[in-house]
Amino acid sequence: MLWKLSPFLAKSQLRYQSQLATAYLPTIYALSTAPGTKSAIAVVRISGTHSKYVYHQLNNSEKKLIHRRTLLRNLYGPGKNLLDKALTLFFDSPKSYTGEDLLELHIHGGKAVTGSVLNAIGSLNDRNSGIEIRYALPGEFTQRAFQNGKIDLIEVEGIRELIDAETETQRRCALSSFNGMNKNLFMLWRDKIVNNIAQLTAIIDFGEDTEIEDTNNLLQLVKHNMVQLKQEINQFIQKIEKTSILQSGVKVVLLGPPNAGKSSLINSISNDDVSIISHTPGTTRDTVEASIDVNGYKVTISDTAGIRSHSSDEIELLGIERAIKKSEQCDLCLLIVDPLNKPLINEDLTQMIQSMYKEGKEFVIIVNKQDLLTDENQSKSVMDALREKFGDKFPIITVSCKTQEGIEPLVKQLTQIFQRLSETSDESDPIIASRRVKEILHSDVLYGIDSFFVTTDSEIGGDSYDVVMASEHLSHAADGIGKITGDAVGIEEVLGVVFANFCVGK
Numbered sequence: 001m002l003w004k005l006s007p008f009l010a011k012s013q014l015r016y017q018s019q020l021a022t023a024y025l026p027t028i029y030a031l032s033t034a035p036g037t038k039s040a041i042a043v044v045r046i047s048g049t050h051s052k053y054v055y056h057q058l059n060n061s062e063k064k065l066i067h068r069r070t071l072l073r074n075l076y077g078p079g080k081n082l083l084d085k086a087l088t089l090f091f092d093s094p095k096s097y098t099g100e101d102l103l104e105l106h107i108h109g110g111k112a113v114t115g116s117v118l119n120a121i122g123s124l125n126d127r128n129s130g131i132e133i134r135y136a137l138p139g140e141f142t143q144r145a146f147q148n149g150k151i152d153l154i155e156v157e158g159i160r161e162l163i164d165a166e167t168e169t170q171r172r173c174a175l176s177s178f179n180g181m182n183k184n185l186f187m188l189w190r191d192k193i194v195n196n197i198a199q200l201t202a203i204i205d206f207g208e209d210t211e212i213e214d215t216n217n218l219l220q221l222v223k224h225n226m227v228q229l230k231q232e233i234n235q236f237i238q239k240i241e242k243t244s245i246l247q248s249g250v251k252v253v254l255l256g257p258p259n260a261g262k263s264s265l266i267n268s269i270s271n272d273d274v275s276i277i278s279h280t281p282g283t284t285r286d287t288v289e290a291s292i293d294v295n296g297y298k299v300t301i302s303d304t305a306g307i308r309s310h311s312s313d314e315i316e317l318l319g320i321e322r323a324i325k326k327s328e329q330c331d332l333c334l335l336i337v338d339p340l341n342k343p344l345i346n347e348d349l350t351q352m353i354q355s356m357y358k359e360g361k362e363f364v365i366i367v368n369k370q371d372l373l374t375d376e377n378q379s380k381s382v383m384d385a386l387r388e389k390f391g392d393k394f395p396i397i398t399v400s401c402k403t404q405e406g407i408e409p410l411v412k413q414l415t416q417i418f419q420r421l422s423e424t425s426d427e428s429d430p431i432i433a434s435r436r437v438k439e440i441l442h443s444d445v446l447y448g449i450d451s452f453f454v455t456t457d458s459e460i461g462g463d464s465y466d467v468v469m470a471s472e473h474l475s476h477a478a479d480g481i482g483k484i485t486g487d488a489v490g491i492e493e494v495l496g497v498v499f500a501n502f503c504v505g506k
C-alpha cells in the first residue's frame, strides 16, 4: 500500500507518532455526543496522524494549531461551502485521550450540521495519497488509548461503567474502578505471587545445595502466603458479587391489595418521576416491573397485582402463585397496607408473608394514607392489628403518599437495607468488577493457586520437578492478573470482550 503522511505533520511529531502503537492505523472520526438528537452543541472527535490535516482542510487555512487552545473557527465543506462556526480544541500527541493527535470540533447540534461536518471529514479520505480517514468503530477511541498505554483494561471497563451509570452508587462504583482502586489491589496480588515464585526459583536453583529441611520450610512459607492470598481473593470476589446488585438493581417486590397506593408509593420513593427508566408489563399479565432510582440505588420494583382476596377464581389463584414466585426471587418485599381496608391484610397474603419470613425474606410493612386517619385511635388500632399478626418481625412505617409525610424516613430505612444488601456504606466507595475480571480471577488466578496446592501437596520434599511445576502454576496465576489489567500475552482475545459494549465516539 502506498503510504504518504499528511503534509501538515512536523518532523518531530512524525518521530513521536511513529512510535505509537497505533501510528499506522487510519485516522478515525465520530460524533462523540448522542446521535440523532437535537442539542445546542455536538462534539465530533478526530484522532490519528491526519487530525491536523483534517483541521486545516475544514478550516481552509494553514495557521498553526496550538495544543489545548480553544479557537473559534469557520468550518468549510467541499467546494469551500461554509458548514458551521465551531469551537475547535486540539490535543498534541501524546498528551491526548488516545495518545494520538486528537481534534475536537464543538459544533451546533442540529442533524443537518452534524451530518454535513461528518460528511466533509469523510470526504478527506484519500487512500491513494496515504491519507486514510474513516468513521470510528464502537469504542475505538478508548481502544487506541489502551493500545498506546494511556489507560489499562480496568480503566477501560471503568469508563464504560461510568458512561452506563444510571444512579449515584453506580457512578461511584465506576469512578473507583476508573481511578485504579482495583488495579492497585491486583498489582499488589501480582507482586505477592511474583515474590513467591522467586522463592520457589531459589529452591530450584539452590535446592541441591540446601538442606531438605530448609527447602521444606521455604515451600511451607510459600504455601502459607498463597493460602492467605487465596483467602483475600475469595473475599474480594464475595464483595464484588454483593456489590453487583448495584449494577443489576436491588430486586424489590411490592405486595398489597388494589388501591392501597402501590403506584403512588413508587413515585414517592423515586428521586423523581423522570427516574422511572422503564415501566413495561412484566412477563405475566399480573406483574408490572419498573426500574427506579431510590436515593442513588437502582431498584427493580415489581408490582404484583395478584393477591387480592381469598379466591377460587383460577386466574386469581394463578396470580397468587406468580406473585409468590416473584417474591421468592426478590431481595426485599414491601407490603403496602391501606389502613381503611377491611380486612387489613387478607388471609392469603398473611400466609404468604409468614412462609416467606420463614425462608428469611426481608420485609418492610408500609401503612399508607395516613392523611385519611383523623383519629389517633384509628392509627393505633391499625398498628396493634399488624403487631398482633407479625409481632416485631418487620419494621412498620407509616406514610402518606398524598402529603409525603413519612416518605423520608421510609427512604432512609430502605437505603440502610440496600447498603446492607450490597455491603456498601456512605464512607467507603463500593467496588465493582466486570464479569470478565471475575472469570479470570476464577479460571486463571485461583486456578493457578489451586494447582500449585495440588502439586505441592502431592509431594513436599525436594523433588525439584514438582517445584518447577508449582512455580509454573503460580506463573499462570500471575499471568491471569496481567490479563485483567491488559499487561499480559493473550490480550487480543480479551479486547473484543472489553470493547464489545462501547458506543461509537468513545
Ligand SMILES: Nc1nc2c(ncn2[C@@H]2O[C@H](COP(=O)(O)OP(=O)(O)OP(=O)(O)O)[C@@H](O)[C@H]2O)c(=O)[nH]1
Pocket (backbone or CB within 6 Å): 257, 258, 259, 260, 261, 262, 263, 264, 265, 305, 368, 369, 370, 371, 372, 399, 400, 401, 402, 403
Ligand atoms: N388520601 C390518600 N390517597 C392516596 C394515597 N396514596 C394513594 N392514594 C390514592 O389511592 C388511589 C389508588 O392509588 P394507586 O397508587 O393507584 O394504588 P395501587 O395500589 O397502585 O392501585 P392498583 O393499581 O389498582 O393496584 C388513588 O386514587 C390515589 O390517589 C394517600 O397517601 N392518601
